[in-house]
Ligand SMILES: Cc1cc2nc3c(=O)[nH]c(=O)nc-3n(C[C@H](O)[C@H](O)[C@H](O)COP(=O)(O)O)c2cc1C
Ligand code: SF4
């Protein structure tokens with residue numbers, strides 16, 4: 001079941017587009033913002049509200065990188081693996097993160113605190129290497145800096 | 155140099171609110187444009203020689219003339235600001251979005267008026283959290299100030315504007331992929347014709363324009379086409395946001411006259427290479443442009459200049475390759491991106507690019523075979539313009555084909571030694 005707040009936010013989006021279907025991505029993001037990810041049940045509810053078939057909604061949901069169809073940790077780390085960050089030391093950053101967290105890219109720590117994902121260029125290449133944690137951008141990374149950053153996300 | 159795109163940007167990057175923006179001279183082009191006929195606005199933009207800053211460089215005013223206008227034109231018509239900025243190595247629109255959102259909105263009002271659009275969307279990548287926040291605030295302020303909504307400044311022209319945060323995929327930046335994404339579909343490209351100018355978003359006439367392109371419009375309206383042409387050092391008009399990333403002393407982003415040379419950007423603005431490193435090459439305009447090398451340092455960074463040198467101005471944000479970075483590894487990183495972002499629609503793209511990535515990986519890991527280089531060259535031809543549905547694949551092979559040309563010995567050394575010479579272990 002979609003919560004009244006979720007429903008309300010989605011309905012606001014509906015006023016901005018001429019078709020219901022157009023709101024699919026906004027609606028999935030609204031649900032994800034509150035729940036962390038988009039479960040099968042949530043996907044079905046959104047599809048029903050927007051009068052789109054569940055299969056179609058899933059094919060849209062799985063196409064987009066920022067929509068998570070699997071549960072994620074309390075915090076999501078997205079580390080840039082594109083070219084400028086690679087030149088500026090992405091490999092060291094990735095190695096440090098995987099070692100500190102004890103997980104590989106695509107995994108979640110056993111305590112459910114962090115999910116570690118690769119992301120394409122974050123558009124801050126003059127401050128590479130870069131990563132995002134949840135909604136925050138962290139730039140000019142070094143292994144030493146990363147430890148301090150992780151501590152900000154309990 | 156006269157600041158144009160960056161003139162409203164404060165040292166701390168916090169954008170001016172609508173009031174402060176007006177006091178600094180903002181929004182003056184709106185009443186100015188609204189007093190003209192839409193066709194006159196288009197004519198001014200045509201005369202200014204403004205060309206698209208999103209990568210392809212199409213003349214902006216000319217694009218608008220393809221939109222049906224007048225009493226019999228279909229409505230609603232749409233204007234989309236392309237703020238997807240996912241091309242690796244590109245970080246210019248972020249600045250305009252975060253630090254000068256009203257300038258973009260003002261430019262969008264001008265463009266929308268010229269094509270008689272009813273609705274405008276700002277399509278911004280979802281990772282640009284701060285930009286989204288600031289855009290939403292600025293759009294709300296523009297409504298309150300009467301620059302958006304019904305009957306703008308009593309002119310009879312009405313425009314609705316919305317911010318759409320993308321779900322994230324490189325193909326969303328391709329003009330027709332963007333339209334599909336806005337319709338709530340997968341961002342696959344569409345067949346052309348029909349062109350979006352005639353049948354675009356929700357089947358209605360639509361213009362998609364890059365953020366930097368749109369941000370120039372208020373200034374062109376205020377000061378005129380001749381002034382705009384006079385800003386540049388070359389045939390292409392205006393200023394340009396140029397960026398440099400990689401191992402230079404001061405990576406960064408600067409607004410400079412169009413036609414500034416690569417050398418000036420690298421040496422004066424970026425401060426030259428980091429201590430102990432030598433310059434080997436540069437992707438002049440983002441990940442999907444051909445490498446240029448030391449022989450090209452005096453090339454002017456404008457559309458014609460870079461093209462003559464065998465590459466593209468693209469987004470004008472360059473990525474520098476130094477002598478301690480492996481060119482094969484760099485190209486492998488690029489092809490990994492393109493293979494991952496291929497939408498899978500056409501065979502040369504989805505099979506060719508992942509095949510290229512595999513070959514490059516095996517060369518990097520010391521398993522390269524002599525015939526690999528020919529196979530890579532074949533893939534470049536396989537993905538050439540005309541063989542694929544959109545420009546992703548032809549762009550993807552630009553850095554590869556030029557790396558094979560300029561850094562061939564490095565590829566051969568990998569294969570001969572069965573080892574990457576840049577790896578110490
Ligand atoms: C795969 C792909 C991705 C693109 N991404 C962007 C982008 O993020 N931003 C952009 O402005 N143009 C992008 N473009 C170019 C657009 O298709 C289009 O040409 C541009 O938005 C037109 O605006 P302009 O004429 O103002 O440059 C992309 C093109 C391709 C093929
Ligand atoms: S070239 Fe690639 S991205 Fe473009 S339509 Fe074909 S498969 Fe999709």
Ligand code: FES
Nearest residue numbers: 080085121122125
């Ligand atoms: S390549 Fe990492 S931010 Fe651009």
